[in-house]
Amino acid sequence: MSPAELFALPFMQRALIAALLTGLAAPAIGTFLVQRRLALMGDGIGHVAVTGVAIGLVTNTSPTWAAVVVAILGAVLIEVIRERGQTNGDVALALLFYGGLAGGILVSGIDGQSASSLNRYLFGSLTTISADDVIVTMVLAIAVVGLSVGLAPQLFAVAQDQEFARVAGLQVRFYNVLVAMLAAVSVTVAMRTVGLLLVSALMVVPVATAQQLTRSFRTTIGAAMVLGVFASVGGLVVATFASYQATVAPGPTIVLLALACYVVAWPIGIWSRRRARLREPFPDGTVPLHEACDEHPHAHGPDCGHLAVPHDDHVDYVHDGHRHAEHGAHYDEH
Amino acid sequence: MTTDDTTRTPAVAISNGSVALGGRPVLRRIDLGVAPGEFVALMGANGSGKSTLVRALVGLRPLAAGEVRMFGTPLDDFDDWCRIGYVPQRATAAAGVPASVWEVVAAGRLTRRRLLRPLSRADRAAIHDALEIVGLADRRREAVSNLSGGQQQRVLIARALAGEPELFFLDEPTAGVDLPNQQVLAETLAQLKSRGATIVLVAHELGPLAPLVDRAVVLRDGRIVYDGAALADHEVHQPWFAEPHTHHHHPHDSAPKQTDHVPHVGSPVDRPRGEGR
Known part of the structure; x- marks a missing residue:
């Protein structure tokens, strides 16, 4: 089968749409998580969503919607633990991490489900996405991108300096929970693309790559979204071509491609920062001695x-x- | 001590205000009113409660007792936040993702922006003016994290300015800032004062800000121990304020050594009530 024929197949086109939207949505919300130094939040929510998927599989309802609900609950719970307790954000995440994963494996075991159906969600299976899945993905991804770009000024202010935001009259708790919920939704969007265990990579790695070269928030979030699309669509295409030779899963390919971008950007970032520092004008003032x-x-x-x-x-x-x-x-x- | 002009509503007032942190009283029955247009310096040693007082005034610390009124409105009902400009203690100018100076200052404009609306021309002009006043207009595209500590402090002040407030709270804007930057700060505050802004400033030492101050309030151990005309820096640490200040050497000082925030052993209210909170 030639590449042109392969990309004309409906399942391939569905996969491309899903990859494109995931690549847009995950870095958009990921930027705010990185700004709040909660880079691993996506991972924590991903683990919680495993329980949701397992519940969906066991009860024969939609695993996607079950994952959305459980992930949102988990994300809000992380936010509450972080805000209420003296617990650090990362400790709150760790608690949810293990609870979610253990719960998912336990629940799917009860029903005697084979590991393979859960595996599709753990590691992604772009090529088995149904038409309904694509529509759900589209709606959720557009909601995530729309909200995180539309409310960017507010979300930026809250993530940058919570105390200032509160005195500026912003509903800080509302925005914190909103970020957590959007992160949960984008986790479930990315679930079918890269899988729950690798979901955080698409939220964090493009942002980390972008900020090697940027100096402002706006260019960071924009560049991260471009890089996210490049990695997810590019990873899918690479995996498709590679599959002529061997079995190559798209999920890990996408993540590795995103990491490759980082590896390229990192030395360039170091070099450009060094250059900027060298070229900075010397402060005014007289030279003490001739x-x-x-x-x-x-x-x-x-x-x-x-x-x-x-x-x-x-x-x-x-x-x-x-x-x-x-x-x-x-x-x-x- | 209040101002002579009692007919005007104070810009901000706290009456009988107490704040407890972890059950320990940090502020005790504070009464303070700041008249519109006044420049008040809250002074005192570390741990005297001056930062807590400002944080209680803007609503970041819940009061255990008492009431804060903003322009005559109880703080819980107050929603005119565009009239308030808050400059928190530094260290938060940079976050996990790079942000340009302009973007951080633009965040201060949110008090006057409606949801999902792009920046208006007035917003942009206010942001530009704020950057001009602190002298950072030419560096607006740079990442905040690349600026020096004093410049970051000026960015935070510009952020408060961008909302064009009439009442400013500044929490230790001079801490760890070199003299030239303090001078720029003093010029900025002088401009605000001449425009009629009310300023409440927390400072350990005033330095170049001293000529601007109308009224000094000195806190010690959560209580106001002085409220009156501006003081010179060394006066704040006079022994008659019983200041447990480390710079002073009192070889024969017989008073027991006291750690910050730890209440008096002799105070009868602390032990039984402090546990319950």
């Missing part, structure tokens, strides 16, 4: 290749640990 440097055979100039940094009304040339400023016929050490 310190002429020793013989200087080299003439500095715009094209001499040395780093030129503005300083007051002139330019210092930085090389080999020196800052040289032209002074008459010689160079001063600044």
